[in-house]
Amino acid sequence: MTGVVFLDPGRLRTELALQAAATPPDGAGGHTEDWQEVATVFALVEPVGAASHFAAGQAHEEATHRVTLRFREDVASGMRFLKAGRALHIVTVRDADGTGRYLVCRVREEGR
Numbered sequence: 001m002t003g004v005v006f007l008d009p010g011r012l013r014t015e016l017a018l019q020a021a022a023t024p025p026d027g028a029g030g031h032t033e034d035w036q037e038v039a040t041v042f043a044l045v046e047p048v049g050a051a052s053h054f055a056a057g058q059a060h061e062e063a064t065h066r067v068t069l070r071f072r073e074d075v076a077s078g079m080r081f082l083k084a085g086r087a088l089h090i091v092t093v094r095d096a097d098g099t100g101r102y103l104v105c106r107v108r109e110e111g112r
Helices: none
Strands: 014-022 034-055 058-070 080-083 086-095 102-110
Touching: 034 080, 058 086, 080 102
Parallel strands: none
Antiparallel strands: 014 034, 014 080, 034 058, 058 102, 080 086, 086 102
């Protein structure tokens, strides 16, 4: 079979909290954003790129990473990983090779 991803499972050693956004009502017709932890996962986090742009009178920094983890049905774009206070927002999720063994997520981290 071609295109199968071979990954040493020992490389999945970065501990991440997988979180989903909850939006409870704020009592004034709107809602608040609250993040709830769904699971703790171990993953391989690899930097992909960084960019900087100027908008609204200030500089904005953004880094992208590739996060590889064991396959889970409950991972989706719009969720985030938390790593030592850093929020990695999930942009895309795909099965690494179609075998249901690993997920590859493209994530975005905004500068502080």
